[in-house]
Amino acid sequence: MIELNHLTKVYHQGQVKAVDDLNLRVQAGELFGFLGPNGAGKTTTIKMMAGLLTPTSGEVIINGHNMARDPLAAKGSLGFVPDNPDIWEKLTGLEYLQFLADVYRVPAAARQARVEELAATFELQDALGDNIQSYSHGMRQKLVLIGALIHRPPVLILDEPMVGLDPSSAYLLMDILRRHCDAGNTVFFSTHILEVAERLCDRVGIINKGRLVTLGTMEEIKARHSQGEETLEQIFLEITGANLPPERMDLNTSKALNNLGQHAIPR
Numbered sequence: 588m589i590e591l592n593h594l595t596k597v598y599h600q601g602q603v604k605a606v607d608d609l610n611l612r613v614q615a616g617e618l619f620g621f622l623g624p625n626g627a628g629k630t631t632t633i634k635m636m637a638g639l640l641t642p643t644s645g646e647v648i649i650n651g652h653n654m655a656r657d658p659l660a661a662k663g664s665l666g667f668v669p670d671n672p673d674i675w676e677k678l679t680g681l682e683y684l685q686f687l688a689d690v691y692r693v694p695a696a697a698r699q700a701r702v703e704e705l706a707a708t709f710e711l712q713d714a715l716g717d718n719i720q721s722y723s724h725g726m727r728q729k730l731v732l733i734g735a736l737i738h739r740p741p742v743l744i745l746d747e748p749m750v751g752l753d754p755s756s757a758y759l760l761m762d763i764l765r766r767h768c769d770a771g772n773t774v775f776f777s778t779h780i781l782e783v784a785e786r787l788c789d790r791v792g793i794i795n796k797g798r799l800v801t802l803g804t805m806e807e808i809k810a811r812h813s814q815g816e817e818t819l820e821q822i823f824l825e826i827t828g829a830n831l832p833p834e835r836m837d838l839n840t841s842k843a844l845n846n847l848g849q850h851a852i853p854r
């Protein structure tokens with residue numbers, strides 16, 4: 588479970604309020620999508636949730652542990668995938684995973700089986716002996732994902748996890764996120780791919796200029812913000828005040844969806 592209470596982050600001695608009094612609860616078993624235009628405050632929120640940034644005020648509670656008061660327990664309860672998979676390039680994939688398994692105190696007896704299972708799921712098993720510097724962006728992203736799942740965290744937080752993944756890997760990731768939730772865990776991820784959020788998430792929240800502007804299931808959001816058949820993209824444009832025509836608004840969205848091709852998005 589994730590709980591954010593009055594979470595606020597101010598940069599530049601008060602000139603930029605990146606996150607403004609954010610209140611949110613994401614339950615166990617819930618897959619939550621965090622949407623917002625560029626600069627809305629998504630990464631800042633996620634970095635505070637992961638314990639990488641100190642809030643100006645407010646609190647983050649992960650699986651019942653307060654991030655400020657009990658950071659080890661809070662961080663031990665979460666897996667984190669940052670928006671850029673910058674990892675130690677001189678290590679092999681396996682060394683990187685062993686290091687994370689040490690950090691998260693994964694019992695030695697369980698380690699090998701978990702690494703093998705996750706590497707097989709992401710089809711990375713043949714590359715684990717190679718230096719990370721030889722990995723493609725997508726392979727690095729997969730390795731970071733495996734590292735984030737190595738300790739079976741009850742809370743998984745991901746910042747734009749679909750970026751850089753090919754269609755089948757993106758599909759695989761969505762399936763894994765859904766299964767992680769169905770096993771009773773909490774998943775929170777930011778995305779620009781609105782249709783992925785629409786099809787995959789139990790609830791979504793849209794942040795704009797640091798404030799949570801709407802929150803709920805797709806049905807709830809549509810009932811609240813639309814008169815008829817608007818898509819999430821149209822609602823998003825309307826409530827974030829973006830005024831580009833939909834076909835130009837988010838090239839990532841249409842490109843990513845084209846890439847996904849005929850893959851059905853798992854529910």
Ligand SMILES: Nc1ncnc2c1ncn2[C@@H]1O[C@H](COP(=O)(O)OP(=O)(O)OP(=O)(O)O)[C@@H](O)[C@H]1O
Nearest residue numbers: 598599603605623624625626627628629630631632
């Ligand atoms: N280290 C920083 N110092 C000063 N301002 C910052 C810093 N990091 C972010 N900001 C500002 O805070 C606001 C929110 O940024 P943030 O990166 O959280 O948005 P985002 O929703 O993740 O954007 P994007 O979708 O483009 O990644 C922006 O106005 C940004 O310029």
